[in-house]
Amino acid sequence: MFVGKTFNPTIQKRSSEKGDSDVTVSDETTPLITPTTETKFSSKSENWLSVVTIEPIIFLQMFAIHLVQIISLNQFIDRICRVTMELPEDACANLTRNVESEEITSDVKIQVDGLASRFLMYRAVIESVTQIVISLFLGSWSDKHGRKILFVICASGYIVTSGLNVLLTYLPNLAPEYLLLASIPVAVTGGYTVLLLTSFSYIASVSTAKNRSVRYAFLEMSVYLGNPAGTFMGALIYKGSGFAGVYITEVGVLLMALIYAIVRIPDDSHRIKDSGNFCTELFNTAALKETFVSVFKKRENSKRMWIVLFILSLCLSMLTRFGPNNCMFLFTRFMFGWNEQEHSMLNTVDGILTMVGILLLSFGGLKLLKLEDSVAGLIASCGCLASNLVVAFVPGHTAASWLMYLAITFQMFGGMVSVPIRSMLSKIASGDELGKIFTFVACAQSIVPIFAGIMYSFIFISTEMQFPGAFSLLSAGFNFLIASTFAYCYFTRKKKPVLENIY
Template identity: 30%
Template structure:
C-alpha cells in the first residue's frame, strides 16, 4: 500500500487549518451531562422488558403456534422455572429462535440502510436528529408492545410487527452514531476517552438497574404494567433529548427525511474511508472498524440466546438470569472505570492495547460459558472479563484521535453501517447453530463468539504493529 500520501494526524483541525473546524465545544457543557441521560433511560427500558417479553413470547408460541394446553404452557409466564417439561422447553425454544431471527432482521433493515447516509448527513444537518429520531421510534415501539401484551388472543408473530417504528427511525445503530459524534463535538482529545467510557458506563448502569428490578416489578405489577412503565421511560427519554439537548454542530442546517437518501452521501463516506493513507493508514481504519463491528455481530447473535441457554444448560429461571446479568454488567461497569480512570493513568497502557486485552478477556469468558455446568462457572467468566466493556469506547476514542475532525463522522458512519448490517446475518447464524446443537452441545454459540473475539484481537495487533512501525525513527547510515 502506498505510504507517501497524507499522514494520519493526531492534531486537531484547528492546528492544521482553522477555517475547516466548525465543530466546537458547547459553552458551559464541557463536563455537563448530555446524552448520558437518554442512553441510560433507553437501556433501562430494554433491560426491564427483555426477559418479561421473552416469557410472553415463549408462552404464546406454546399456546398459539404449537397448540399446547394453556395450563401446560403457563410455566413460561412465571419468574420461576420448572424442570419437569424439558422436552416442551426445547420444542418451544426452537420455534422462538426462528421468530426472534425474523424480528431482529426486520429491526435491522432500516438501521442498515440509514447508517450508510446519516453519518455524512449529520456533518451538514447536525447530530441531534440522530439522537431524537431513534428515541421517538423506541417510544412508539414500546407503546405497540404494551398494546400487544394486552391482546392475549394474538400469537407471537404479531409481536414482530412492533419492530417497524424502531427500524424506520434507525434504532440503536443510528442512536449510537449520533451520541458518539455528539460527544466527539463537545469534548477534547484529553477527556474524550473518559467521556465515551462514561457513556458506556451509563448504558451498563441502565442494564444493571433494569436487570435487578425486572423480576421484582414483574411480580409486583405484572407484564402489562411493567411494559407500560418501559413505554413511559422511553417517552421521557425522547422528550428530554428533544427539549434539553442543544445541537453540537456549529452552523447546522435543518434537514428532514427527504434530504437523507442521497447517494452522494454514501459516495463521500466511501471515498474518505477507503482512500489511501500513509503508514498503512487505510488498513488501520478498516481493521479498527471491522474489529468493533464484529463485537456487535457477537452481541446481536448472542443477546437472544443468553437467557435460553441459561434455561437449557443450567436450568435457570428469569430471577437467576437477571441477577447474573446484573452482576456481570456491574463487574464490566467497574472494570471500565478501573481501566480508564486508574490503570491507564498508572501504567503506560494505551487505548489500543487495552482494547486487545478486552477482546482476549471476552474470549476467555465465552470459552468458560461454553463448558459451564454450575452457576459459579458463569460468574467466574464474568470476573475474568473485567475489562470487556472497554473495547468499543476505546476503539472509537482512538479513531477520533488519529483522524482529521472532518473525517470522524464518515468513519463512524461506516462503522455503524457495518454494525447495522450485522443483525441481518448474525441472528440467523447464531440461532441456526443453537437449534442444531441444543440437544448435544448448546455452548457451540459461545465457542464461535470466543473465536471471533480472538480474530478481533489479532486485527488490533496488526494495527498496533503498523503504528509502532510508523513511529520508529528513521536512521541514516553512518558516514566515514
C-alpha cells in the same frame, strides 16, 4: 480534571504530510469541532457534571431496552405455548417460569425454545434491514444539521414501539407473529444503530484527542449501567405486574429520555447556515458516495488498512455482544433450569462488574497508568476470550451454575473493547470525515445483529442437545481475532508513523 481542557476552543492543526493535506490532525487539547453550544450550556464549569450531556439519554434508553429484553422473550414463549401449540394455560404459565409439569416435557421445551429463538431472529432482521439503509445517509447529514434531532427521532420510535407492546399485551390470543409488528417503528426511526452513530459522532465532535478515550468510556458506562439496571427491574416488575406493567414502565422511561433530549442537548443545527432541504439533504446519494470514499480511499502510512482493521474489530465485538443475547437465556434455562429472575441476577452482576471494569481500565489504566489504547483493548479482549471458554465448557447441572459468575468476572473489562478502537479511529481520521466514517461503522454494525441472530440461533438450535455451549466457542474465536488486532497494533506502532499519533 480532564474535562477542564475538553472545551477550550483552539484552532485545529493541519497536517503537512505529503499527499495527505486533506486530513485534519487533532492535537491533544483540540476538539475536532469547536463545541461552542455545549460550552454555553455548561457555563464553562470545571465540574464534571457540566459536560454530562448525552450519557443520561443513553442510560435511559439502554435501561428501557433491557427492561423488556428477557420479558419479551418470555412473551414469545407464552404465545407459542398457548396460541401456536394450544397447550393449557396453566402449563404455559409453568413453562414461562421454567417450572416442571406433566404437560411440559423436555421435548416440548426444546420445541418452544427453538421457535422462540426463530422469532428473535425474525425480529432482528426486521429491525436491522431498514436501519442499515437509513443510517447510510445520516453521517454526512448530521455533520451539517446537528445531532439533537436524531436523538429525538430515535427516542420517539422506541416510544411508539413500547406503546404497541402495551396494546398487544391486552390482546393475548393473537399469534406470536403479531408481536413482530411492534418492531416496525424502531426499524424506521433508526433504533440502536442511529443511537450509536449519533452518540459516538457527538462525543468525537466535542472532545479532545487526549481525552476522547475517557469520554467514550463514560458513554460505555452509560450503556452497561442501563443493561443490568433494566434487566433487574424488568424481572421485578414482571413478577408483580406481568407483561403490561413492564411495557408501561418502558413507555415512562422513554418519555423521560425524550424530554431530556429536547431540553438538555444543545441545538447545533445552525452550524451550517444554508444546509438545504431536510429530505433532500437526508437522501443525498453524493453524500452516500462520500461515506464509502472516506473509509476506503488510499491514504499514506497504511491509514486505510488500520481504519478497515478497526472497523472489522468493532463488528466482531458487536457480534460477541449481541449474538449471545438470542440464546443465553435459553442456554441457562436448559443447562441450569433458571427462570427470568435468576438470569436477571446474572445480568445485573455482569453489568455492575463491567462498570467497575470500565472505571478501573479507563481511569486507572488510561488516565493514571497512561496505558496505550491498544494495551487496554488487549486486556479487555483477552478477558472476554477466557469468559467465552468458561461458558462453552460449563457442565450442565445446577451445582456448576457458579461458573457463569466466574465467566462474567473474567469479562469485567469487556466494556472497554470498543472504546480504544473508536478512540484510535477518531484520531486517524480528520474532523470532517468522522461523521462519514462513524456512519459506515454504524451501518456495518447494524448488519451484524442480522448475521448474529441467524448465526447464533442456528448454532444453538442445532447443538442444544449435543454441545449447548458451541455458540460461546464461536465468540471465543471472534475475541481471539480482536485480541490479535490489538497485539499487532501494539507491536508495530514504532514501524508505522500513523500509529504514533493515536495514543
